[in-house]
Amino acid sequence: MKAVAKAHTNIALIKYWGKRNDELILPMNNSLSLTLDHFYTTTEVQFDERLANDMFIFNGEQASEAESTKISSYLNMVRQYAGVKRNAYVRSINHVPTSAGFASSASGFAALAAASTKALGLEVDKKTLSMLARQGSGSACRSVYGGFVEWEKGNSDDGSDSYAKPILPEAEWDLRVLSVLLESKAKPISSRKGMKRTVETSAFYSGWLKAVDQELAEMKKAIHTKDFERLGEVTEANALKMHATMLGSQPPFTYWQSGTVSVMEEVQQLREAGIQAYFTIDAGPNVKILCLPEDEQIVRDELEKLPAVKGIYGCRPGPGIEYQDY
Numbered sequence: 001m002k003a004v005a006k007a008h009t010n011i012a013l014i015k016y017w018g019k020r021n022d023e024l025i026l027p028m029n030n031s032l033s034l035t036l037d038h039f040y041t042t043t044e045v046q047f048d049e050r051l052a053n054d055m056f057i058f059n060g061e062q063a064s065e066a067e068s069t070k071i072s073s074y075l076n077m078v079r080q081y082a083g084v085k086r087n088a089y090v091r092s093i094n095h096v097p098t099s100a101g102f103a104s105s106a107s108g109f110a111a112l113a114a115a116s117t118k119a120l121g122l123e124v125d126k127k128t129l130s131m132l133a134r135q136g137s138g139s140a141c142r143s144v145y146g147g148f149v150e151w152e153k154g155n156s157d158d159g160s161d162s163y164a165k166p167i168l169p170e171a172e173w174d175l176r177v178l179s180v181l182l183e184s185k186a187k188p189i190s191s192r193k194g195m196k197r198t199v200e201t202s203a204f205y206s207g208w209l210k211a212v213d214q215e216l217a218e219m220k221k222a223i224h225t226k227d228f229e230r231l232g233e234v235t236e237a238n239a240l241k242m243h244a245t246m247l248g249s250q251p252p253f254t255y256w257q258s259g260t261v262s263v264m265e266e267v268q269q270l271r272e273a274g275i276q277a278y279f280t281i282d283a284g285p286n287v288k289i290l291c292l293p294e295d296e297q298i299v300r301d302e303l304e305k306l307p308a309v310k311g312i313y314g315c316r317p318g319p320g321i322e323y324q325d326y
Protein backbone atom coordinates (compact mmCIF):
# COMPACT_ATOMS: atom_id res chain seq x y z
CA MET A 1 0.00 0.00 0.00
CA LYS A 2 1.06 3.60 -0.59
CA ALA A 3 0.19 6.72 1.42
CA VAL A 4 1.03 10.43 1.19
CA ALA A 5 0.91 12.83 4.14
CA LYS A 6 1.57 16.55 4.54
CA ALA A 7 2.74 18.11 7.82
CA HIS A 8 3.62 21.72 8.63
CA THR A 9 6.43 23.16 10.71
CA ASN A 10 5.68 24.72 14.07
CA ILE A 11 7.33 27.48 16.06
CA ALA A 12 7.60 27.01 19.82
CA LEU A 13 6.40 29.97 21.88
CA ILE A 14 7.09 28.09 25.14
CA LYS A 15 10.18 26.06 24.34
CA TYR A 16 10.90 22.37 24.68
CA TRP A 17 14.43 22.50 26.06
CA GLY A 18 15.77 19.41 27.79
CA LYS A 19 14.90 15.72 27.92
CA ARG A 20 14.21 13.48 30.89
CA ASN A 21 14.60 10.44 28.60
CA ASP A 22 16.82 10.61 25.50
CA GLU A 23 15.76 7.21 24.14
CA LEU A 24 12.00 7.83 24.14
CA ILE A 25 12.42 11.61 23.64
CA LEU A 26 10.51 12.61 26.78
CA PRO A 27 10.82 16.29 27.75
CA MET A 28 11.54 17.95 31.07
CA ASN A 29 8.78 20.55 30.59
CA ASN A 30 5.56 21.16 28.66
CA SER A 31 5.90 23.29 25.55
CA LEU A 32 3.48 25.24 23.36
CA SER A 33 3.78 26.03 19.67
CA LEU A 34 2.02 27.59 16.68
CA THR A 35 1.79 25.46 13.53
CA LEU A 36 2.60 27.53 10.43
CA ASP A 37 1.06 27.49 6.95
CA HIS A 38 3.91 28.20 4.54
CA PHE A 39 6.48 25.62 5.52
CA TYR A 40 5.60 21.93 5.24
CA THR A 41 6.85 18.47 4.26
CA THR A 42 5.05 16.04 1.98
CA THR A 43 6.06 12.40 2.41
CA GLU A 44 5.08 9.35 0.36
CA VAL A 45 5.64 5.88 1.85
CA GLN A 46 5.17 2.50 0.16
CA PHE A 47 5.99 -0.76 1.95
CA ASP A 48 6.98 -3.57 -0.43
CA GLU A 49 8.34 -7.00 0.51
CA ARG A 50 10.30 -7.05 -2.78
CA LEU A 51 12.59 -4.26 -1.50
CA ALA A 52 15.92 -5.61 -0.23
CA ASN A 53 16.19 -2.59 2.06
CA ASP A 54 14.59 0.80 2.76
CA MET A 55 14.99 3.41 0.02
CA PHE A 56 14.83 7.20 0.53
CA ILE A 57 14.50 10.00 -1.95
CA PHE A 58 14.83 13.32 -0.17
CA ASN A 59 14.10 16.54 -2.08
CA GLY A 60 14.50 14.62 -5.33
CA GLU A 61 17.87 13.07 -4.47
CA GLN A 62 19.11 9.87 -2.90
CA ALA A 63 19.27 10.59 0.85
CA SER A 64 22.69 10.70 2.52
CA GLU A 65 24.01 7.74 4.49
CA ALA A 66 23.35 9.55 7.78
CA GLU A 67 19.83 10.56 6.75
CA SER A 68 19.06 7.01 5.56
CA THR A 69 20.23 5.48 8.83
CA LYS A 70 18.11 7.92 10.82
CA ILE A 71 14.96 7.25 8.78
CA SER A 72 15.54 3.49 8.70
CA SER A 73 15.81 3.25 12.46
CA TYR A 74 12.64 5.32 12.74
CA LEU A 75 10.85 2.96 10.33
CA ASN A 76 12.06 0.02 12.44
CA MET A 77 10.12 1.51 15.35
CA VAL A 78 7.00 1.83 13.14
CA ARG A 79 7.46 -1.73 11.79
CA GLN A 80 7.78 -3.06 15.34
CA TYR A 81 4.67 -1.09 16.36
CA ALA A 82 2.77 -2.57 13.37
CA GLY A 83 4.28 -6.07 13.65
CA VAL A 84 5.60 -6.14 10.07
CA LYS A 85 9.04 -6.66 8.52
CA ARG A 86 8.59 -5.21 5.00
CA ASN A 87 11.00 -2.54 3.74
CA ALA A 88 9.76 0.79 2.46
CA TYR A 89 10.25 3.30 -0.32
CA VAL A 90 10.09 6.84 1.13
CA ARG A 91 9.95 10.03 -0.94
CA SER A 92 9.98 13.29 1.02
CA ILE A 93 9.91 16.89 -0.16
CA ASN A 94 10.59 19.74 2.23
CA HIS A 95 8.72 22.89 1.25
CA VAL A 96 10.92 24.78 3.67
CA PRO A 97 13.41 27.23 2.19
CA THR A 98 16.42 25.17 3.26
CA SER A 99 18.14 28.10 4.90
CA ALA A 100 15.03 29.71 6.33
CA GLY A 101 16.06 28.70 9.81
CA PHE A 102 12.98 26.57 10.31
CA ALA A 103 13.96 23.15 11.54
CA SER A 104 12.25 20.80 9.11
CA SER A 105 12.67 17.81 11.47
CA ALA A 106 9.29 18.67 13.02
CA SER A 107 7.32 18.61 9.76
CA GLY A 108 9.50 15.78 8.42
CA PHE A 109 8.90 13.30 11.23
CA ALA A 110 5.24 14.24 11.58
CA ALA A 111 4.68 13.54 7.87
CA LEU A 112 6.72 10.31 8.05
CA ALA A 113 4.77 9.06 11.08
CA ALA A 114 1.47 9.75 9.31
CA ALA A 115 2.40 8.34 5.88
CA SER A 116 4.13 5.20 7.22
CA THR A 117 1.28 4.18 9.54
CA LYS A 118 -1.29 4.91 6.82
CA ALA A 119 0.72 2.89 4.26
CA LEU A 120 0.52 -0.06 6.67
CA GLY A 121 -3.23 0.31 6.83
CA LEU A 122 -3.12 1.36 10.49
CA GLU A 123 -5.87 3.73 11.60
CA VAL A 124 -4.02 5.62 14.36
CA ASP A 125 -5.69 8.39 16.37
CA LYS A 126 -4.01 11.80 16.67
CA LYS A 127 -2.72 11.02 20.17
CA THR A 128 -0.94 7.87 18.95
CA LEU A 129 0.34 9.70 15.86
CA SER A 130 1.72 12.44 18.10
CA MET A 131 3.54 9.85 20.26
CA LEU A 132 4.98 8.16 17.15
CA ALA A 133 6.13 11.50 15.68
CA ARG A 134 7.65 12.44 19.05
CA GLN A 135 9.96 9.43 18.81
CA GLY A 136 11.39 10.88 15.60
CA SER A 137 11.91 14.40 16.93
CA GLY A 138 10.28 15.92 20.00
CA SER A 139 8.88 19.05 18.35
CA ALA A 140 7.34 16.88 15.58
CA CYS A 141 4.66 15.69 18.00
CA ARG A 142 3.14 19.19 17.94
CA SER A 143 2.76 19.30 14.14
CA VAL A 144 -0.02 16.73 14.31
CA TYR A 145 -2.42 19.59 15.05
CA GLY A 146 -2.91 23.03 13.52
CA GLY A 147 -2.94 26.39 15.28
CA PHE A 148 -1.80 26.63 18.89
CA VAL A 149 -0.71 23.25 20.32
CA GLU A 150 0.56 22.12 23.74
CA TRP A 151 2.89 19.17 24.26
CA GLU A 152 2.05 17.55 27.56
CA LYS A 153 5.38 16.30 28.94
CA GLY A 154 3.75 13.39 30.80
CA ASN A 155 5.16 11.68 33.87
CA SER A 156 5.25 8.01 32.90
CA ASP A 157 8.56 6.25 32.12
CA ASP A 158 7.21 4.72 28.90
CA GLY A 159 6.00 7.99 27.33
CA SER A 160 2.39 6.82 27.09
CA ASP A 161 1.22 10.17 28.51
CA SER A 162 3.60 12.42 26.52
CA TYR A 163 1.82 13.79 23.44
CA ALA A 164 0.39 16.98 21.96
CA LYS A 165 -3.13 18.37 22.29
CA PRO A 166 -4.82 21.22 20.43
CA ILE A 167 -5.24 24.58 22.23
CA LEU A 168 -6.77 26.90 19.60
CA PRO A 169 -7.44 26.07 15.91
CA GLU A 170 -5.51 28.00 13.24
CA ALA A 171 -8.61 29.82 11.97
CA GLU A 172 -9.37 31.36 15.36
CA TRP A 173 -6.58 33.98 15.57
CA ASP A 174 -4.93 35.48 12.48
CA LEU A 175 -1.36 36.37 13.47
CA ARG A 176 1.87 36.66 11.50
CA VAL A 177 5.20 34.97 12.11
CA LEU A 178 8.06 36.49 10.12
CA SER A 179 11.04 34.16 9.85
CA VAL A 180 14.10 36.37 9.48
CA LEU A 181 16.97 34.69 7.68
CA LEU A 182 20.36 35.99 8.70
CA GLU A 183 23.76 35.42 7.30
CA SER A 184 24.80 32.45 9.38
CA LYS A 185 28.49 31.62 9.65
CA ALA A 186 29.23 28.56 11.80
CA LYS A 187 27.01 25.46 11.85
CA PRO A 188 25.20 25.76 15.19
CA ILE A 189 25.23 22.95 17.70
CA SER A 190 22.12 20.80 17.02
CA SER A 191 19.20 21.37 19.37
CA ARG A 192 19.60 17.75 20.52
CA LYS A 193 23.23 18.31 21.53
CA GLY A 194 22.54 21.80 22.86
CA MET A 195 19.76 20.74 25.20
CA LYS A 196 21.75 17.73 26.43
CA ARG A 197 24.74 19.88 27.42
CA THR A 198 22.40 22.40 29.06
CA VAL A 199 20.52 19.82 31.15
CA GLU A 200 23.76 18.15 32.23
CA THR A 201 25.85 21.22 33.04
CA SER A 202 23.94 24.52 33.13
CA ALA A 203 23.99 26.55 36.34
CA PHE A 204 20.72 28.16 35.18
CA TYR A 205 18.74 25.08 34.14
CA SER A 206 16.90 24.79 37.45
CA GLY A 207 15.79 28.42 37.03
CA TRP A 208 14.42 27.53 33.58
CA LEU A 209 12.34 24.70 35.01
CA LYS A 210 11.15 26.88 37.90
CA ALA A 211 9.83 29.58 35.55
CA VAL A 212 8.46 27.63 32.57
CA ASP A 213 5.20 26.31 34.05
CA GLN A 214 4.10 29.77 35.14
CA GLU A 215 4.94 31.17 31.70
CA LEU A 216 2.96 28.36 30.08
CA ALA A 217 -0.10 29.18 32.22
CA GLU A 218 0.22 32.89 31.36
CA MET A 219 0.49 32.09 27.67
CA LYS A 220 -2.58 29.83 27.65
CA LYS A 221 -4.54 32.63 29.32
CA ALA A 222 -3.27 35.11 26.71
CA ILE A 223 -4.35 32.74 23.92
CA HIS A 224 -7.83 32.21 25.35
CA THR A 225 -8.31 35.95 25.85
CA LYS A 226 -6.53 36.82 22.55
CA ASP A 227 -4.25 39.19 24.45
CA PHE A 228 -1.53 39.66 21.81
CA GLU A 229 0.66 41.91 23.93
CA ARG A 230 0.77 39.34 26.73
CA LEU A 231 1.35 36.51 24.23
CA GLY A 232 4.32 38.40 22.83
CA GLU A 233 5.80 39.34 26.18
CA VAL A 234 5.73 35.77 27.47
CA THR A 235 7.09 34.42 24.16
CA GLU A 236 10.07 36.74 24.28
CA ALA A 237 10.77 36.20 28.00
CA ASN A 238 10.66 32.42 27.59
CA ALA A 239 13.01 32.40 24.60
CA LEU A 240 15.50 34.60 26.46
CA LYS A 241 15.45 32.30 29.50
CA MET A 242 16.11 29.30 27.24
CA HIS A 243 19.11 31.02 25.67
CA ALA A 244 20.33 32.14 29.09
CA THR A 245 20.61 28.49 30.19
CA MET A 246 23.16 27.91 27.40
CA LEU A 247 25.36 30.73 28.65
CA GLY A 248 25.48 28.94 32.01
CA SER A 249 26.51 25.57 30.50
CA GLN A 250 29.94 23.94 30.57
CA PRO A 251 31.40 24.91 28.18
CA PRO A 252 29.12 27.92 27.65
CA PHE A 253 27.62 28.40 24.19
CA THR A 254 25.16 30.58 22.35
CA TYR A 255 23.42 30.41 18.96
CA TRP A 256 23.32 34.20 18.67
CA GLN A 257 25.38 36.08 16.10
CA SER A 258 25.70 39.84 15.60
CA GLY A 259 22.81 39.74 13.12
CA THR A 260 20.62 38.05 15.74
CA VAL A 261 21.19 40.87 18.20
CA SER A 262 20.63 43.52 15.53
CA VAL A 263 17.16 42.06 14.87
CA MET A 264 16.39 41.89 18.60
CA GLU A 265 17.32 45.59 18.93
CA GLU A 266 15.14 46.48 15.93
CA VAL A 267 12.17 44.71 17.54
CA GLN A 268 12.68 46.71 20.74
CA GLN A 269 12.76 49.93 18.69
CA LEU A 270 9.56 48.93 16.87
CA ARG A 271 7.84 48.50 20.24
CA GLU A 272 9.11 51.89 21.40
CA ALA A 273 7.48 53.28 18.25
CA GLY A 274 4.22 51.61 19.24
CA ILE A 275 4.37 48.56 16.94
CA GLN A 276 3.54 45.27 18.69
CA ALA A 277 6.36 42.99 17.54
CA TYR A 278 7.98 40.26 19.64
CA PHE A 279 10.83 37.85 18.84
CA THR A 280 11.63 34.24 19.55
CA ILE A 281 14.80 32.30 18.70
CA ASP A 282 15.43 28.55 18.46
CA ALA A 283 18.69 26.52 18.17
CA GLY A 284 20.21 28.77 15.56
CA PRO A 285 21.00 32.44 14.84
CA ASN A 286 17.76 33.19 12.96
CA VAL A 287 14.96 35.13 14.56
CA LYS A 288 11.18 34.69 14.26
CA ILE A 289 8.97 37.70 14.86
CA LEU A 290 5.34 37.65 16.02
CA CYS A 291 3.19 40.57 14.86
CA LEU A 292 -0.38 41.43 13.89
CA PRO A 293 -1.43 41.33 10.21
CA GLU A 294 -1.82 45.12 10.03
CA ASP A 295 1.78 45.62 11.18
CA GLU A 296 3.45 43.03 8.94
CA GLN A 297 4.49 45.48 6.22
CA ILE A 298 6.05 48.06 8.55
CA VAL A 299 7.94 45.32 10.42
CA ARG A 300 9.23 43.98 7.08
CA ASP A 301 10.22 47.47 5.90
CA GLU A 302 12.27 48.12 9.03
CA LEU A 303 13.93 44.69 9.10
CA GLU A 304 14.93 44.88 5.43
CA LYS A 305 17.11 47.88 6.29
CA LEU A 306 19.36 45.70 8.48
CA PRO A 307 22.53 44.59 6.63
CA ALA A 308 22.52 41.14 8.31
CA VAL A 309 19.01 40.30 7.05
CA LYS A 310 19.18 38.03 4.01
CA GLY A 311 15.49 37.14 3.72
CA ILE A 312 12.11 37.42 5.44
CA TYR A 313 9.46 34.68 5.13
CA GLY A 314 5.94 35.55 6.28
CA CYS A 315 3.79 32.78 7.79
CA ARG A 316 0.27 32.51 9.15
CA PRO A 317 -1.20 29.92 11.55
CA GLY A 318 -1.34 26.62 9.68
CA PRO A 319 -3.20 23.28 9.71
CA GLY A 320 -2.33 19.92 11.24
CA ILE A 321 -1.51 16.69 9.42
CA GLU A 322 -3.34 16.07 6.12
CA TYR A 323 -3.44 12.84 4.11
CA GLN A 324 -3.28 13.30 0.36
CA ASP A 325 -4.90 11.34 -2.41
CA TYR A 326 -2.53 10.32 -5.15
Ligand SMILES: O=C(O)C[C@@](O)(CF)CCOP(=O)(O)OP(=O)(O)O
Nearest residue numbers: 012015016137138139191192282283
Ligand atom coordinates in the same frame (compact mmCIF):
# COMPACT_ATOMS: atom_id res chain seq x y z
O1 LIG B 1 10.92 23.64 19.16
C1 LIG B 1 11.10 23.82 20.41
O2 LIG B 1 10.26 23.58 21.29
C2 LIG B 1 12.40 24.38 20.89
C3 LIG B 1 13.62 24.04 20.07
O3 LIG B 1 13.39 24.27 18.68
C4 LIG B 1 14.65 25.00 20.59
F1 LIG B 1 15.59 25.19 19.86
C5 LIG B 1 14.10 22.62 20.29
C6 LIG B 1 13.52 21.61 19.33
O4 LIG B 1 14.19 20.40 19.56
P1 LIG B 1 14.03 19.13 18.57
O5 LIG B 1 14.68 19.45 17.26
O6 LIG B 1 12.59 18.71 18.50
O7 LIG B 1 14.90 18.08 19.38
P2 LIG B 1 14.86 16.47 19.37
O8 LIG B 1 13.68 16.03 20.20
O9 LIG B 1 16.17 16.08 20.02
O10 LIG B 1 14.77 16.03 17.94
